[in-house]
Amino acid sequence: MTDPSSPTDHAQIYAPPAHLAARFYRGRSNARRKSSAASSRRNSLSSAHSHASSRRSHSIGGCQSHYIAQHLRRASIIESRKARLADRAAHAEQVRLRAALAKAAPRSSDGRSEERALAAQVAKEKYLAKVAAACAEEVSRAKRIAEEVKERKLAEETRQRLEMEERHAEAERRRQEYQRNLQARRARRAESADNPKKLAVVDEISDDVFSEEAVLDEEAEDAATLLDVESAGRRIQRAWRVSRRRGVVSDFTKLNLNTSTKATFDEMTALLARGNVVASATVLLTQLGLQTPSDDNAALNTRTFLSAFLMVAHPVAVLTNANGAQEQDVLSKAGDLLANFEHTISRLADWNNWTPSATQRETLSQSYSSYTSAFAAWRLQDSSVLIEGMVASFVELDAIWQTVKDDSRGEVASDYAQGIRDNQVMLLSRIRKLAGADRADFLIKKAIRESRRRRPKKRNVAEVRPRGVESEGPVAETAQSVVDPPTALNDTEEVRPQQMSESTADVTRRLFTPMPGNRVLTHELAIDKDYRLSDSAETAALRADLYRSICSAMRQGFEEGSGGLWTLSAAENVREKLLRMLKPGNSMHTLISDTLDLDSVRRQCQAGVFSYEGFFEFMANILPKLCAPFRDTEMAALAAHLQQPVPSGQEEQLEAMTDKLFKVLRAVDSLSLDYSNFMVMNAAPTLVREAAGYEARAFAADLQNGSITLDNTKRWWKASVDQLNAEADRRDPEGLRLDRPVPAQVYTHGLVALALNQQGSSLDSEMWPETLHLDAERLRGLRQQAIRITVIGAILLTAKNLLKRDVRAQWKQQASRLWSLLAQEPYTALTEPTTDGPSPAEKAFSILETANNIPPATKTQIQNTITRFFTQASSITTTRLTDPVLKVLYQRLRTHVLQRLSASTSSERVRAASSASEALTSCGLGEVTAQVGAVVEVLERVRRVDWEAHGGWYEGVAAAAAAAVEGEEGGQVVTEG
Template sequence: MSSDGDVPGNFLPPPHIAARIYKNRSYHRKSSGASSRRNSMTSHQSGRSGRSALSAHGGPQSTHVAQYLRRASIIETRKAKAADRNAHAEKVRLRAALNKAAPRVTTTDSEEKALAAQQARERYLAQVKANCAAEVRRSKKVAEEQRERRAAEHLKLKEDMEERHAQAERRRALHEQSVRRPRTATQSEQVDGKKKCGYIWRPRNELEAVIILQNVWRRSRQRRAVRDFLQLELTVANVEKATFEEVGELLSRDDVIQRTKSLLGVLHLLNDSDDSTQDAATVRMFLTTFLILGQPTYIFNKDGEQEKDLVAKAQELLTQLNRTIEPDSSASTSEAASSSSDLSEAFSDFRSAFSAWRSDDSSFMIKNMVAQFAELDAIWQTVKNDTRGEVAADYKEGIRYNQTLVMARLKKLAGPERTMKLIRDAVRRSRKAKAQKQPMVDSKPRVASEAPTAETASSLARVDSISSGQDVEAQGPEEIISAKQTLQSSSFIPDSRIVVHELAINKEWKLDVGQREARRDEIIQNTATQLKLGLEAGLDHIWIPAIAESISQKLSSVLAPGKPTQVMVQEALDPEMVRQQVQNGSFSYQRFFDFMNSILPKLCAPVRDEEVKGLAQHPSDDPVKQLARIYFVVELLVLDVLNFQLESIAPQLLQESTGYESRAFEKRLGGSFPDKTLQWWRQSVSKAEEAPRRNPENSQSGTARVTPTKVYMQGLVDLAISESALEEDEIPETLELDESRFSRLRSDILRLATISSILLNAKNLLRRDTRSLWKAEAARMWELPYSSSPAAFVSVVESRYALPPTTKQQLTTFITRILSEAREGQANHPVMKVILRKIKSHVLTRLSAASSDERIRASTTATEVLGSGGMPEFVGRIGDIVQELSRVADVDRQAHGEWYDRISAKVAEEQAVATAG
């Protein structure tokens, strides 16, 4: 470029380059987009500036420079971009080559998760390992410190011991110097002809002396007891060599029992109490170990798990005993104490196992002996009716002798009262089973053939006459009637209304003769007492005719009217004639007894032959008591006749039971209103309405609506289940016939709650599942009366599980409190209250079920509901209670439905008035 600004003309490019530079732009390349550099503002400005420069300088010279510069800039930019692309492509190529060279691993989502889990696990394990390492280091540090401390203590003790040994050595040397006579000692150095004595240890005080003497005496007594016991040579090997009879004779000797008692006493295996009976039982139990190990075939009647456990416990006990009484001479004091503790523990384990085995074995033996007694009775019942008497005579003495032996053994095992109950029940079941297989003629009263066939209306009158024991036309002096009513008040023959009511509830119902026979002595004694009081008051002219008239009416009621037998009874026992004989002094007890002994065998059933023969063959020395015995037998005869006639007239009675009970209830009210029933219904309505308020979630549902059925069932359940005894005022008039049933139900449910509370507490103390079934233990506790000691209930639990001392003490305390409340007929303990509420809720739910689906659901879930409440053992009993209450409700509402409707309407009207007011 020139200095004057002229553009020289020799700067034009060659033609071929100029052609490329200056060729048409639209032909060379297409227009770029909005983002292109050529469309940018700078490009336009440069274009304009280029064109302006070209025009200013007069030609393409300035245009060529600008284009050249711009082209060079573009080329450099493109080179830079190309270099960047090549570098990026090289990186991509290298990365692809590396990926291609590396082993190819195909992973899925699950594999990635598993890999992540594995890595997390490794991290967690590494953390746990680090924590454990830190804990190990800490434990090692603590152990090292403990070891150093013990080493220091040991060193200190060693130094103290060495110091003591040094002091003892110094004292010994001093003692030898003071005692040893010098070589130059002479006779003159002796004092009063005696040498100087050495060091003698003396106790510091009297207490230390007493302790030393007592320890010496105890060791001497223990050595003497052990020596005396070992002199008996009572070992398992010797027992195995001897016979069972020889071993039994050896173990029953007084010296053996006394030496064994002394040994157990010095080993502290006897109780500290002064109960010699309990100590004797403990000694016998200990001696039984030799029989168990030496003569097992005579002891066990089976080889079960319980027997094997008992043998193992007995072997362990004798092993610990030998280790205690014959200790190793090198054993230390601590080892001897440990041996004594092991012996006590082994003895406790054997006692628990022995008690459980003996209980089960006793139950097995009792059951077998009761069955044997019943079998003997069945044999006698089979052969006693032999007409020729040969078979009966042969069997009678043998059967009675064997029954006496069985009963004596049973009384030793089960006690007198329980033995008699078991025998009565077994004999009753055996005879009942036999009677079902045989025709009913054997138990048919002999007078039943004379009785006319009764229709429906006359059946009820027949029951009235039999149960009341009096004829409708019978009249007499007021004094005699009063005395006769006093006698009948003690009679156990129920009213006809009760007979029809019970028969409607249970079509197979019979009067319980066995219960009356069980109270035989009590009833006879009460009747004799009443007679004696009347005779001692000088009223023999009233009481003797009264009992004669009562017997005459009872016998006449079971005889066909107008028959010779009835006429003879009425003439012989005419009360007016008897009264005149008593007043004239011509009445003879013996003639009266002879007449009764002659007439009763003709009237009674064959089952009463023994009872009637006993009156004649074994009369009482007291005529008044003999009268009471005759009166009792007559009532049994009437009871048999009533039971027999119930079988034939039961269908007619059931057809008229509802109407008969309704009429009897109307007659009992006498035109008055049943106020107690009204009050009972009000209370039931209040409780039934309170239940939905306690459960608001169900208050709007259909099941929460209070209906008369729910009100009735609420009141019925309140009568049967309560925390206290039944009061007379609680019974409504409509349910007064079921008063004894409600009392029994309350008693049974209280016993059920008591036993459930004991079992629930035992399960909790032993850490057992409360839903586990302890049926055998519950059955055994059910047989125990409330008067039994708490130890009896605890022993039932111990027969299943061994109780630690603390647990046993806690359970004993709980049972003591529970039994004290049960004896009073109360249920104030919180556990008993909760159980009673659960029983009540369950029974009410099942009784109030409106549909069959609800009833089925409630019955099928009973096991789960009662099991969760701690009563799995009594599901069956509670189901029986529900069934009984259901039958009572059906019979009661059929007979008194109209009264319940009137009472319900009246209570609803009272509530409406109260709400409106």
């Protein structure tokens, strides 16, 4: 027996009994875990130690408790967790320190942060408002769709209910008819019972269950049986209706109208306008239930339906603005209508008695109603544009008639009267057809009233005639002096000795008289019979400055003691101008001669007893008696000013005296101008009648004495011929010379090129044709008007395109305001406000902004466009038009003017004037039709007067140019031979 106390006994380990070992180590071999590289606990130090100790214990064959291994694993896990937590705490401390440092750092842009916060808040509010608006729109759209769906369902239920009721009624009718036929057959069979032929037994059919096939079978079996009159009539009518429906559909199908046709626009238009096409379509639409048989507007509705074929096949040719929203809507609905129509026609056959079903008919009716509504809205807008254009043409014809109706000889009036009347009647009928009789009359009367109001008001003779003037003698003398002027007027080289001793009054009168030369006066009256003398702004300002300098010199002369000479000069000036208005022997003439006697005034000045108070009192009484009636208010105010008391101080008295004298001189000049205009008005018929001959004689005299030559005229004529020949060569590449220009065409082309040239350098005075020297300023003014017209048209056209508006719509109010603006202020491209207020470019933009709702992005584009146009217009005197829009519109304007001036007869001129509004609207210049008409009218008058006066010289220049061309061609032929 072994001693248990021996060392060997303590070192030995005893295994437990088998049943205890099984209890303690149950499932150990199965629960052994596998090593995993992905597990941190299994690869830890404690886990490795546990595995090693376990293997070691097994190797020595002993058994050991797991307490130590578990303790080591727990300690390892705790240490690893403590390490991770320490790392996290260190990281959190670093983050806290960085946050504290950032918070403690001074802020350098508090205001900027606040601004950013405000901006962010504003952006947030805008975004929320945008989202709210989008949501509201989406909700409203969903509600609208829900309502439409609800209405569609109700309509579908109603339609189905009605269709079911119709089916029940039809079944009831057929059942009753079948019962009647069955009873009739039974009666006939009973009557023919004695017939040896055995009759077939007819089975009884229930009254509640029958079908269309059974009825047809019974009718087929009873075909040999005689029918009564009512049944036979119903069958014949049914067969006739089916045959008629088949014929209607067949007739329309033979027309070959469909959306895939290859016919051109003209061919399809001619086809749809044929009477048989309209009649066939009307009958078919009535059969389909789209029209009623008793409709008075059936033909018009049919043409509206047929227009869908033309619109779908040729949208660009039919729709002027095919990209517009309204045009696209009409086009889409026209396509839907034709698709449903063709689908319905394709399903018509004998099996459905050539009648569409209720569903097909309802779909077709809805698409037809949608298209007609959209077409009516589009046609209303399009007709409004047409009406405006035709009303403008009517007004243009009225303006032409107002211009020529007062022709004294009656040649021009009779030539134009019939053509104007015929075109106005045609326009009036078209306007009434589109707008109705009442609205057409209202629009035409309003437009004519506004047009005549814009024309300068013409005063009658009684209103402009100065009081106390007897016009018979002076008028005849004035006319005769202009028609047959003295030869001394042309003698300008010799300076006579008595001219050196002229008085101050004569020099002043000649320097500031508004009366032009005889040739200029007759030329202006020939162009405009209502021509009147007037002071330009520069002349009036120069005269006012001279009078002020005279008054200042007079004041200085009075201070120096030499005022008598100035008093005598002023009295002489006033006396001469007033006496020129009166006939010798008249009481007013005698009164002025005696009161303002120069010898008496000289003696009074020498004695120092001349009374200026008496002089001003006399002028206050005499001027209202001599002035024309339309100046009564002005003269009354002047008389009240002249009768005011004189101040007490010497300097104040002198100042008041010179001021009154200045106003007296201005008033006398006005009266003298009125008198000259009255004389010109009375002498105008005689002067106009003799204007061409007198101007021709004056031009011949200038050529004879060598003061002018025809070099510039020949050069201008040759340039016009070369341009026309170049155009003819482009049209005639084979050189057949079929349409070579005639002298009238050459002159018209040259005149238009001279007036509407893009570059200002060609309008120099030294290069101007001698025959048109008197019209140089007038043609330069027309060129400025043409540029103004182009700029206005370009601004409005660009604004319409940017705002997605119809380019044919008339913005007449904006055009009128822009015309007034550009007529008063020069072009400038300044966009920054100045001390004097906004620039013309800003004013032009404000005109568009107040009349239209413009988005912010579009505002910038329009402002830049106006700036570019104004810059181009301001530099047109030195450069050519380079902006594409301005260049194209100016070229279109020039072409339009040339076409209207190329009309040779009065009927062609009237026809061109009546279609001018439509042509200019298509060019983008519809708002300035009246201004373009004024330019054409002035050029027409210039051409007429110039050709009447210088036609012989033009023919000579044309013959010389033609001979030179023939000589060059002959030389070329000889050289080639």
